Amino acid sequence: MFRKVGIIGVGQSVFGVRGDVTIQELAWEAVKEALEDAGLTQRDIEISIVGSAGTRTYELYPAVPVNEYSGFSEKGPIRVEAACATGSAALAVAYNMVASGFVDVALAIGVEKMNEVDTATSLAVGGRGGNYLWEYHFYGTTFPGYYALYATAHMAKFGTTEEQLALVRVKNQKYAAKNPKAQFQFEVTVDDVLKSRPVAWPLKLYDCSAITDGAAAAVIASEDAIKNLHIDTPVWIEAIGYASDTANITKREDYVGLKATRLAAQMAYKKSHIEPKDVEVAEVHDCFTIAEIMAYEDLGFVEKGKGGKFIEEGQSDIGGKVAVNLSGGLLGKGHPLGATGLAMIYELVKQLREERERGRQAPLKKYIALAHNIGGTGHYGYVTILRR
Amino acid sequence: MFRKVGIIGVGQSVFGVRGDVTIQELAWEAVKEALEDAGLTQRDIEISIVGSAGTRTYELYPAVPVNEYSGFSEKGPIRVEAACATGSAALAVAYNMVASGFVDVALAIGVEKMNEVDTATSLAVGGRGGNYLWEYHFYGTTFPGYYALYATAHMAKFGTTEEQLALVRVKNQKYAAKNPKAQFQFEVTVDDVLKSRPVAWPLKLYDCSAITDGAAAAVIASEDAIKNLHIDTPVWIEAIGYASDTANITKREDYVGLKATRLAAQMAYKKSHIEPKDVEVAEVHDCFTIAEIMAYEDLGFVEKGKGGKFIEEGQSDIGGKVAVNLSGGLLGKGHPLGATGLAMIYELVKQLREERERGRQAPLKKYIALAHNIGGTGHYGYVTILRR
Amino acid sequence: MGMAERKTERKTIKREGPVIDSIPIIYKHRIPISKTVKYWDGLKEGKIYAVRCKSCGAVYYPPQADCPYCGSSDIEWFELPKEGVLETFTRIYARPQGYEDFEPYIIAIAKVGDVRVMGWLVNVKDERCVKVGDEVTLSTAYIEKHNKYIITFQLKNKQC
Amino acid sequence: MGMAERKTERKTIKREGPVIDSIPIIYKHRIPISKTVKYWDGLKEGKIYAVRCKSCGAVYYPPQADCPYCGSSDIEWFELPKEGVLETFTRIYARPQGYEDFEPYIIAIAKVGDVRVMGWLVNVKDERCVKVGDEVTLSTAYIEKHNKYIITFQLKNKQC
Numbered sequence A, B: 001m002f003r004k005v006g007i008i009g010v011g012q013s014v015f016g017v018r019g020d021v022t023i024q025e026l027a028w029e030a031v032k033e034a035l036e037d038a039g040l041t042q043r044d045i046e047i048s049i050v051g052s053a054g055t056r057t058y059e060l061y062p063a064v065p066v067n068e069y070s071g072f073s074e075k076g077p078i079r080v081e082a083a084c085a086t087g088s089a090a091l092a093v094a095y096n097m098v099a100s101g102f103v104d105v106a107l108a109i110g111v112e113k114m115n116e117v118d119t120a121t122s123l124a125v126g127g128r129g130g131n132y133l134w135e136y137h138f139y140g141t142t143f144p145g146y147y148a149l150y151a152t153a154h155m156a157k158f159g160t161t162e163e164q165l166a167l168v169r170v171k172n173q174k175y176a177a178k179n180p181k182a183q184f185q186f187e188v189t190v191d192d193v194l195k196s197r198p199v200a201w202p203l204k205l206y207d208c209s210a211i212t213d214g215a216a217a218a219v220i221a222s223e224d225a226i227k228n229l230h231i232d233t234p235v236w237i238e239a240i241g242y243a244s245d246t247a248n249i250t251k252r253e254d255y256v257g258l259k260a261t262r263l264a265a266q267m268a269y270k271k272s273h274i275e276p277k278d279v280e281v282a283e284v285h286d287c288f289t290i291a292e293i294m295a296y297e298d299l300g301f302v303e304k305g306k307g308g309k310f311i312e313e314g315q316s317d318i319g320g321k322v323a324v325n326l327s328g329g330l331l332g333k334g335h336p337l338g339a340t341g342l343a344m345i346y347e348l349v350k351q352l353r354e355e356r357e358r359g360r361q362a363p364l365k366k367y368i369a370l371a372h373n374i375g376g377t378g379h380y381g382y383v384t385i386l387r388r
Numbered sequence C, D: 001m002g003m004a005e006r007k008t009e010r011k012t013i014k015r016e017g018p019v020i021d022s023i024p025i026i027y028k029h030r031i032p033i034s035k036t037v038k039y040w041d042g043l044k045e046g047k048i049y050a051v052r053c054k055s056c057g058a059v060y061y062p063p064q065a066d067c068p069y070c071g072s073s074d075i076e077w078f079e080l081p082k083e084g085v086l087e088t089f090t091r092i093y094a095r096p097q098g099y100e101d102f103e104p105y106i107i108a109i110a111k112v113g114d115v116r117v118m119g120w121l122v123n124v125k126d127e128r129c130v131k132v133g134d135e136v137t138l139s140t141a142y143i144e145k146h147n148k149y150i151i152t153f154q155l156k157n158k159q160c
């Protein structure tokens, strides 16, 4: 990259069922906080990047209404979509537009309203993610169903248990309970998870992230702009790794991990000269419990097949090898597709600034954080490494 | 920008009603030609950017299936959407990803299948562009209707006539008739246009671009990569200007021009140190006849209000001040939303290389070209300046 | 084939082939109006409301409850006048899904007070006789098919 | 309030308010199958076809008529075997729009020859007794609701 790029302001709406606001009003909650956090106004922003999957809200082309409402008419937007990794794609585009010299200050916005349609429609929209023609059309695939295919294979090959999956939810709810912006602010037990109703066997309701409305935003700036603006707490983007995989799930190499994660992680580690063991705090893509287990392995925190053991030993908790999903994760905090990647950035910037609530602040020595965001069922992979 | 970026390969499918192919198959037609034109294979491409509005095709998330079909699994895609300016947004993102040093070679793909739904659905999808809540929901706006609002105002203020509008279609059909990839390969008369049925008064059928399926693609590379690949006919991206405007049409400054065009053009001219009079060949956004008239004015080819006179005098034809839409334009060639911006680039690269058919090659001295692409009804504006 | 015949031959790219039907998908959205409920209620009473930011004075129509320019969400509602001047208009002949049952309708934008308002211009037979600059009066009307109230304009000093 | 009660209080963000209904939009797509019509016809005859690139030998399933790797569109169709081995599966309890009328169904992926095939695993009461590695036989079945043929798997050596 031709110049250093930092994050100078972050914002996030309260996540949950937000039947009280439109998509524009919801985005503004995050944008306002991000601008205030950076100490900037709309005049300082040269371009906005709006990430929204946009498949469940009444605005068919959501970027422009969101942009107008937040006071950015004339300044972009570039709209990006990468299914559940949309927020990370927005960050990647903003990052490149600053690094290239195209602009000095950019705003990445991620927003999703998912609760305007009923659950059956939501399942249809999710199931059509990846490949309509050869999968949904014939077999009525759903999003939980896709991850269930991975869960079944992982359990069969490595002996991963339903209890180990449940432990992911238990850990993440422990932190969601302390996060005032999380959708589900309570703790659960292994038993709660095991007894919840089946959604796509072997995944049960509590193995699945919910249908969430939410928004998140980040202000991105060049090193020069950061100096000129006298920002004293920038968080630097050390590297962004990206990858993807086949649309057709039948063309994947196997069902026990995500190649998009492995390739994106390799790229990010290589570019940043950072190794998995250097990462102190991470937000990983736990759209389903099995996804977090696979992420431990594919990100190199533990070898392939040992993810179940890793959570059992508490290695992904505070005090373990790497503190994972102290925001509550997608499971606890909620998973509004377009917002998720930027909500990870929001959390990690706050972690690196040591601004988190008591009991969910990671202890830091190297101040290195990692965000892992998957789109679709491994169709997109983004790994972003941050350092303060 | 921190380094020069050039276009080294372009491709375009045949435009029209393409009931013979899926969106993936259609995209491949353009991608294959672009790769062959550049003399590269998939291995040489580091990232793909897929532009598709994606609101009329059966694939709800079209980027990944398109990417897989063309052999780019693992390499992106970044999906962008900017309504009718989607292709230009894809180019802008690819351009920045190369200029920043993120990658050396990128592929921008634009593709749209619009004829899989019926016309009433297509009109609904178009009418929802811009703003659903305050416009379509109440008043059933359509895309031709939005531009008709501009036509009525322009005619009232400047005396622009229906005959002058018709002349735009006449000129563009003259060139579409010579373009083997155009949807409508025949000439029309002013009378043909005036007698066509009303779609959104005062706009008639022949004032409107059609519902088109098509794909276009461009390979983008850094100056170093171009040298290493021994490419001897690169076309350089001198500048990309972008802008946008309010989602709500009632919040626009006026209805006689597009602010998004004016601002994007100003930015592009300023960045490239090129003036309107230097532009020898241009592809402008003639989704409706009135749009081309306004483009002459907003791009600075002629002063505001004189666009009707400009076409009457033949100033936008070969031999005039600037040769506009020698591809046939959106009116003659067709307007597959995601592909349009990159199809403009395809045409201009061919023009700058002097590879066009007899009778529609612009005479060039300075080898400077301009692409003007509007998304929505002025919601997005992109002006790209190319030079060989 | 003579020249005249050849000229009327219009080459158009239209390639057809076998198709299958997708599984239909229907979207029905529940749109939250908590922050603008005053507007929606106003329409039922024949009133058209806009918003003014109490902090910086910015006016919003269509209304919005947050002012991005000063960051305040402290707003006041005010009623727009019932008269305006046409800025532009069109008659929609090719109608979209959901509006097929309506006769071709005229969408117009009028300057009303300090803002511009979109509405349907009603009771007009010939749109060619309507002119930019014509004065209009504003009302609201119930549209049963969509269970909604809309704004309607009527020409004030002429009949078309 | 005692500790036990407090523990069961589950704070969830769920904010509701007044809503309006959007104008519904229905999408029905006509999907072109010109280049894969052999596949669709095959299903009607109980046959499952894949594609091989004549130029470079690459195999495609689901089928595609263009080979991006060598650039050729010269392909040949070949029939897949009728037996395979389960690689993974799930039973869909929460069903999407368009599939509500079906009983919870099992989606499975089997290795069939050199490719992987998706299908519905039928005649299984208890998915817990099905194992990765189980052998299956392949057939096709007509689904009247969607007017389509699909691939079905049946367990070969056991009943579940």
Ligand SMILES: [Zn+2]
Binding pocket: C053, C054, C055, C056, C057, C058, C067, C068, C069, C070, C071, C072
């Ligand atoms: Zn204010």
Ligand SMILES: [Zn+2]
Binding pocket: D053, D054, D055, D056, D057, D058, D067, D068, D069, D070, D071, D072
């Ligand atoms: Zn081949």
